[in-house]
Amino acid sequence: MTSPTSTTLVDVRDLNVHFRVRRGLAASRSIKAVDGVSFELSPGQTLGIAGESGSGKSTVARTLVQIIRPTGGTISLDGEVVTNLKGSRLRRYRRRMQMVYQDPYDSLDPRMMIREAIGEALAVRGLAKSQHKDEVNQLLHRVNLPASVATRYPGQLSGGQRQRVSIARALAVNPEVIICDEAVAALDVSIRAQVLNLLKDIQRDTGVGYLFISHDLSTLRFMADHVAVMYVGRIVEYGTSDEVFANPLHPYTKALISAVPSVTSRGQMRLKLSGEPPDPGNPPSGCPFHPRCPEAIDECRRERPELLMTSSGQRVACHVVSARQRKESAKGSA
Amino acid sequence: MINLPESELNAAFGGSEPTVLSEPNFWRRAGHSLLHDPIAMCSFAFIALLAVVAVFAPFIAPFNPLHEFSNGLSFQGAPVAPNGHFLLGTDASGRDVLSRLIYGARVSLMVGVVATGLASLIGVVIGTVSGYVGGVTESILMRFTDMVLSFPILLFCVALIAVTGPSARNVVLVIAFAYWTYLARVVRGQVLSLKEREFVTAARTLGVGHLKIIRKHIMPHLLPTIIVYGTLGVATSILIEASLSFLGIGVPLPQASWGEMISEGQQYFQVAPWLLVAPGVVLILTVLAFNLAGDWLTDLLDPATRDMGR
Amino acid sequence: MTTELVDSVASRDAVVVVDELSVAFPSRSGSGEVVRCVSFSVKAGQRVGLVGESGSGKSLTARAIMQLIPEPGRISGGRVLVGDDLVLATGASARRWRGTTVAMITQDPLSSLNPLVRVGAQITEMLRYHRHFSRADARQRAMELLNAVGLANSKRTMRQFPSALSGGMRQRVALAIAISCNPRLLIADEPTTALDVTIQAQVLDLLERMSAENNSAVLLISHDLGVVANFCDEILVMYAGRIVESGSTERLLEHPLHPYTTALLTSVPSMTEELPERLLSIAGSPPVGGVDVVGCPFAPRCPLAQPLCSEVDPPLRALDDFAGRVACHAAGNKEWPTARPAVGVS
Numbered sequence: 004m005t006s007p008t009s010t011t012l013v014d015v016r017d018l019n020v021h022f023r024v025r026r027g028l029a030a031s032r033s034i035k036a037v038d039g040v041s042f043e044l045s046p047g048q049t050l051g052i053a054g055e056s057g058s059g060k061s062t063v064a065r066t067l068v069q070i071i072r073p074t075g076g077t078i079s080l081d082g083e084v085v086t087n088l089k090g091s092r093l094r095r096y097r098r099r100m101q102m103v104y105q106d107p108y109d110s111l112d113p114r115m116m117i118r119e120a121i122g123e124a125l126a127v128r129g130l131a132k133s134q135h136k137d138e139v140n141q142l143l144h145r146v147n148l149p150a151s152v153a154t155r156y157p158g159q160l161s162g163g164q165r166q167r168v169s170i171a172r173a174l175a176v177n178p179e180v181i182i183c184d185e186a187v188a189a190l191d192v193s194i195r196a197q198v199l200n201l202l203k204d205i206q207r208d209t210g211v212g213y214l215f216i217s218h219d220l221s222t223l224r225f226m227a228d229h230v231a232v233m234y235v236g237r238i239v240e241y242g243t244s245d246e247v248f249a250n251p252l253h254p255y256t257k258a259l260i261s262a263v264p265s266v267t268s269r270g271q272m273r274l275k276l277s278g279e280p281p282d283p284g285n286p287p288s289g290c291p292f293h294p295r296c297p298e299a300i301d302e303c304r305r306e307r308p309e310l311l312m313t314s315s316g317q318r319v320a321c322h323v324v325s326a327r328q329r330k331e332s333a334k335g336s337a
Numbered sequence: 338m339i340n341l342p343e344s345e346l347n348a349a350f351g352g353s354e355p356t357v358l359s360e361p362n363f364w365r366r367a368g369h370s371l372l373h374d375p376i377a378m379c380s381f382a383f384i385a386l387l388a389v390v391a392v393f394a395p396f397i398a399p400f401n402p403l404h405e406f407s408n409g410l411s412f413q414g415a416p417v418a419p420n421g422h423f424l425l426g427t428d429a430s431g432r433d434v435l436s437r438l439i440y441g442a443r444v445s446l447m448v449g450v451v452a453t454g455l456a457s458l459i460g461v462v463i464g465t466v467s468g469y470v471g472g473v474t475e476s477i478l479m480r481f482t483d484m485v486l487s488f489p490i491l492l493f494c495v496a497l498i499a500v501t502g503p504s505a506r507n508v509v510l511v512i513a514f515a516y517w518t519y520l521a522r523v524v525r526g527q528v529l530s531l532k533e534r535e536f537v538t539a540a541r542t543l544g545v546g547h548l549k550i551i552r553k554h555i556m557p558h559l560l561p562t563i564i565v566y567g568t569l570g571v572a573t574s575i576l577i578e579a580s581l582s583f584l585g586i587g588v589p590l591p592q593a594s595w596g597e598m599i600s601e602g603q604q605y606f607q608v609a610p611w612l613l614v615a616p617g618v619v620l621i622l623t624v625l626a627f628n629l630a631g632d633w634l635t636d637l638l639d640p641a642t643r644d645m646g647r
Numbered sequence: 648m649t650t651e652l653v654d655s656v657a658s659r660d661a662v663v664v665v666d667e668l669s670v671a672f673p674s675r676s677g678s679g680e681v682v683r684c685v686s687f688s689v690k691a692g693q694r695v696g697l698v699g700e701s702g703s704g705k706s707l708t709a710r711a712i713m714q715l716i717p718e719p720g721r722i723s724g725g726r727v728l729v730g731d732d733l734v735l736a737t738g739a740s741a742r743r744w745r746g747t748t749v750a751m752i753t754q755d756p757l758s759s760l761n762p763l764v765r766v767g768a769q770i771t772e773m774l775r776y777h778r779h780f781s782r783a784d785a786r787q788r789a790m791e792l793l794n795a796v797g798l799a800n801s802k803r804t805m806r807q808f809p810s811a812l813s814g815g816m817r818q819r820v821a822l823a824i825a826i827s828c829n830p831r832l833l834i835a836d837e838p839t840t841a842l843d844v845t846i847q848a849q850v851l852d853l854l855e856r857m858s859a860e861n862n863s864a865v866l867l868i869s870h871d872l873g874v875v876a877n878f879c880d881e882i883l884v885m886y887a888g889r890i891v892e893s894g895s896t897e898r899l900l901e902h903p904l905h906p907y908t909t910a911l912l913t914s915v916p917s918m919t920e921e922l923p924e925r926l927l928s929i930a931g932s933p934p935v936g937g938v939d940v941v942g943c944p945f946a947p948r949c950p951l952a953q954p955l956c957s958e959v960d961p962p963l964r965a966l967d968d969f970a971g972r973v974a975c976h977a978a979g980n981k982e983w984p985t986a987r988p989a990v991g992v993s
Contacts, residue, residue: 055843068542097544109535114557123553127544161932162701169539176543191700192870196914196928203925218844221873225916225926248918262848264873265918266900275852276845279813 012212013044019075020062034284036062038236049213051227057280058233060216064184068102101173105185107165111157118153124175142171163194182214220263224248232256235291242317252319254298298323377633383626391446398436402593405431416609426611437593444594448578453570455513464524486518498586505588512574520566531555561638572627595620662831662864664688669724670707677939682707683888689864696875697868699885702933705868709834714741747777750825754837756817760809766820767805773827792823815846826857836868872911884908887934887944894971904973906949951977
């Protein structure tokens, strides 16, 4: 694993989020929503986290903004360890890492005027009330919304407009990182494109880093510089966007990409994946993907694979891939 | 970044952005609904009238309610029937019924509003704290609420007043203490679900403090419930006060109170029916008015129609 | 009669014909039409896709076919003919053909399946009520259907309640119920939108197989052009309650005629080709349903819009060089001015 450089913005090591569920008087069981996840985000870059339901990607997002407390591991922002903060340190941290949520209809308080909603963020930043009006207008302009929106209520705006307001609100505190948790999933396709373009523009202008969480791979391909694919709480593949999409190594990644019904991939042979994602409270032994994996070998059932670097620079957690790598490097050196 | 002038932005977005057209302003909707609901209008009119009467009682009442008129009793010492002088007749002590009714309105409304106000305050605080904080605090508070809830109110009130002695103040306190539990439970439930709403999570992520979140995000959503319960609560409080006065442990004599008047009227029903009918009718109308107003408010503030934009 | 209707009636192989259908909701201002003069037909065994974003009216069109428009909406114009014998679809006749000739699966199977009734019972109910199976036969057939939709442990599944199943499994059950009476047309309204991508692939695959085995036509409704493109032979694009373009999938993808279709295609990042710095999209958003618009409803957002577009609503017409139809003044018009920049592109 590469060690975090001084230019790393966010550094997450061995993050664990385990929930204890009590079953009556019997022993409780542990749901490992996130199990040993590590990744980095460089300034001005976008890290995409892909995965389906139960993958743990949303839990990762919520842990980073400290809505959920991790049970293990460390999170560092700009070299400073920020796991498990409390009180005023937590408040200061909160300004640096913001989040845009999936549901445009619920992430804005329906009883608060847009100006007040953004004003709330400005108040947290410490801006004097007298300056709020101008700043709100500026922020709205930044997200391509007319100033007249400031005096409206969320109920009078469309989904796309609300998401822009959420983005404006997140920008209001001048964060270093914005986590987009399925931020465009609920939007129409043409609106989605507008918002994605907007996010890219903002990144170019402000240098903010994005952690982009999405189940939609085509969106990730467009937005992300690096991609981490999660399955049942673990990262199974990690690399640059180009690498992962052009040359996926993990069987799950391959199936995931193949399953996306894209207009351009029409008529192509698809990798059919049978079965369902496992219950995170009771994952299969060894590699959690092995029951569905077309390439599974014996070892997959017994031992959990580590996330290892391959010759192409990607990191993959797969015994089959590792075995293949070993064979190739043996051939190479022979 | 596209830096379009404001006019272009408005054209690009203002023109085709779907502003929710047929969603009128809340007050307009309220006014519109009220104008089309004659029953609700009458109820509010009645309540308004009652309020005016209660506030301006000294100016409206024709006589002093405590004064026992010499011409208030017939030669045999019986109460006088309604006539030109005493519009609603007199009671067994020769006091003017109408004036007593007017001053009685004062007592009822005062007790109703203050008791409900106090009950709402306690209920909202306890409900919000237990819903928001959760954990052990919630358990303790809710169990305490359950305990109070399981006492039969009237008996409870009777017992408390027996200990503290009858007075208007004690009546208010006793009613408030019995009534806060309903609101506490409802508020707790609402706070529990509000806590999970994404805009509350968003506020927490922004770093907004807990008190501010409660004040700005949770309270405004509780307002409809509080208003509705408050309205219905006033009706109940008035009834409880009347009941206590009826039993003789409410507002002490000689102060006028509808309940007390009903109690007396019940005794003299054969001889002087107006003594029972007058306060009885007024009490019924008052409680009915508050209940109907509360019903209308409930419909107006129904989340199904209330939440704009869904 | 529209051309579609004439053709279908003549060729007698349509399983549903929608003829100038309009659906309206009561509105204080204007007609309140959310579906306006929609005409199309689906032939036996054909797979047709209905694509559109919010407010396009695609779901309501499907529900109109089923005569299941939610109150207070109603069919304000046109008609629907269903089945091999093209029976007029009305609320009254629905009992005869709903569920049997035309079946529907929706986005959220948890709301279309009764949560209080076991899965097996929901399937057998269909068979016993509509096709008068005996209890034993119905049970047998139900288990066969569950197996056919890929639910292996059918005996166990029969006894489960819908809430015990995952989203993908519920959709399979919904599909089993839908095909239990061998419908001529299966309407699938956003069947995979709420499902994970890998499960979506499974369910679409299943839908393909089941419809082929039963020779049912499929009307697939989705906001996802990719899903529709990979499943359907023919695509209808809807915008603001109207069909703006129709044609074979191949033709539509290679030569989109309507600017909106083009925008839909360019708005979604490709999975394989090189990506642009910015996605080519259009400003603004779809108009809210029920509002009357003068001229073409897409004009405010259209990069090719000219004054004519805001005055005259373009009719849906066939073009000489291409199969299918399009509702656009610019389409096929070689003298039309090219795209104007700035406001049009976001």
